[in-house]
Amino acid sequence: MLPHIYIAVLAHGGKKWLEAFLPTLLRTEYPDFTVWVIDNASTPPIYQWIAEQFPQVKTVRYEKNEGYAGGYQRFFAEYGDKVPYIALLNSDVEVTPGWLSPLIERMEACPTIGAIQPKIRAWAHREAFEYAGAAGGLMDAWGYPTCRGRGEIDKGQYEEFSRIFWAGGAAFVIRTQAIWQDLGGLLFKPYYFMHMEEIDLCWRLNRAGWMIAYEPRSIVYHVGGGSLAQSSPQKTYYNFRNSLYLLWENLPFSERRWRVLWRMILDMPAALYLLLRGGVKHLWAVVQAHRDFRRYLRQKPVSDGLPRIPYRKLVGVLNRPLPFIKRPLPTYPLPCP
Numbered sequence: 001m002l003p004h005i006y007i008a009v010l011a012h013g014g015k016k017w018l019e020a021f022l023p024t025l026l027r028t029e030y031p032d033f034t035v036w037v038i039d040n041a042s043t044p045p046i047y048q049w050i051a052e053q054f055p056q057v058k059t060v061r062y063e064k065n066e067g068y069a070g071g072y073q074r075f076f077a078e079y080g081d082k083v084p085y086i087a088l089l090n091s092d093v094e095v096t097p098g099w100l101s102p103l104i105e106r107m108e109a110c111p112t113i114g115a116i117q118p119k120i121r122a123w124a125h126r127e128a129f130e131y132a133g134a135a136g137g138l139m140d141a142w143g144y145p146t147c148r149g150r151g152e153i154d155k156g157q158y159e160e161f162s163r164i165f166w167a168g169g170a171a172f173v174i175r176t177q178a179i180w181q182d183l184g185g186l187l188f189k190p191y192y193f194m195h196m197e198e199i200d201l202c203w204r205l206n207r208a209g210w211m212i213a214y215e216p217r218s219i220v221y222h223v224g225g226g227s228l229a230q231s232s233p234q235k236t237y238y239n240f241r242n243s244l245y246l247l248w249e250n251l252p253f254s255e256r257r258w259r260v261l262w263r264m265i266l267d268m269p270a271a272l273y274l275l276l277r278g279g280v281k282h283l284w285a286v287v288q289a290h291r292d293f294r295r296y297l298r299q300k301p302v303s304d305g306l307p308r309i310p311y312r313k314l315v316g317v318l319n320r321p322l323p324f325i326k327r328p329l330p331t332y333p334l335p336c337p
Contacts, residue, residue: 002104004032005085005173010071012040014091015049017223021094022054030100034058038075041065067193068169076187080176090170092223094123102217103173106161110336114178114210115202117167118218119158127153130222133168136214137199138329140322143247143263143311145199148214148329163332164214165206165316169198170222175210182208182306189245195235196242203250206314207306213334233281236274240267241289248293249301252308259311264290 007025011018018037025035035054039047039061047059060078062071072088080086085104089095099118107113120133129135129149135158136148145166149158179187183204188197202212247260267286274282311317315332 002031002101002108003084004034005030005087005100005104006034006036006079006083007087007089007100008036008038008072008075009089009091010038010040010068010075011042011046011091012065012071013042013046015042015046017092018046018050019053021091022050022057024097025089025095026054026056027097028095028100029097030104033100036060036075036079038062038071040067040071066190069188069192069194069197070190073186073188073190076176076179077185080179080185080187084176085173086176087173088169088171089220090222092123093171094221094223095171096219096221099218099220102215106213106215106336107173107175110211110213110334112209112211113175113213113334113336114205114208115167115172115174116213116215117164117172118220119154119214119216120168120170121154121219121221123221123223126221129154130168130170130224132224133170133172133222135216136162136164137166137168137202138316138318139165139199139314140318140320142266142321143243143259144322145196145243146318146322146329148331152328157328158214158331159216160331161216161334161336162214163315163334164212165314166199166202167212167214170224171220172198174201178205178208178210182210183304186304192242192245193238195238196246200242200246200249203246203314204304204306207250207309211334212316213336231278233278233285236278236282237285237289239289240286241292244289244293245296248297249304250308252310255311 035057037050037059047061103116120130122128122130131150134147134149271286
């Protein structure tokens with residue numbers, strides 16, 4: 001018998017997506033679940049509207065917008081000890097009726113899985129993989145994240161249940177025991193605010209001995225950019241700044257200085273590309289990201305106490321930089337039923 005679980009949807013505004021996708025979420029074919037909508041300081045508030053329109057949905061209201069990372073962390077601290085699994089969904093995700101059961105069945109059958117994601121397709125192009133999550137996240141040789149299937153049509157090339165490096169934050173399930181037992185109850189680091197926090201979570205789970213998995217029998221559709229447009233300089237800022245946080249906080253001490261320095265050098269041509277494509281605001285966002293990372297280093301961040309595994313020994317780290325990788329990206333079989 002499958003356990004009772006929570007499905008948590010964090011929303012800072014986004015009323016139109018909730019109105020469109022909550023009905024499909026409530027039709028999920030799973031025996032026992034509760035849907036929560038976290039009103040993360042929406043202006044105007046949306047929790048009262050949800051209570052009126054969807055009385056079967058539970059709501060919680062936070063008066064301060066602490067971003068994706070802070071909002072979900074607060075919810076987890078308050079409710080994460082009530083259920084064995086929590087499914088985290090972006091408000092702009094449309095689920096299919098049978099999306100949830102395959103994920104929970106896999107986690108029940110394989111107790112070493114700490115997090116698992118479905119196949120994430122693009123909402124506007126139903127046969128294409130969505131860029132954020134797709135068929136599971138990997139990392140390249142320089143520490144840049146990528147996804148299997150990004151930019152591809154789904155032709156059945158990623159139909160194997162497999163191990164990945166990171167699960168896409170748009171839609172994934174966490175084992176709450178793993179967070180409490182090995183991560184000290186820290187689901188996400190609030191100072192990330194948004195972007196890269198799910199990669200940091202999965203990296204920490206990897207370091208603690210948990211596996212991250214991809215389940216192709218489960219399918220969802222992600223709009224993308226529902227909370228922050230792809231063209232936003234703010235998105236550029238968080239991506240570049242948090243990428244540096246991610247590497248510094250998880251790499252072995254013997255690797256992190258030279259890898260982070262090399263990464264900052266590589267960010268320069270990326271910044272010039274963004275300048276040509278998006279204007280000076282994106283270049284300035286990268287400059288600010290590097291500036292704030294240097295400030296962060298002066299604060300002497302506290303170590304999390306987890307084992308520091310050499311980067312190349314982590315499952316899901318590719319042996320070459322992304323520009324030279326030929327698709328499709330590799331599959332890592334997972335030793336579970």
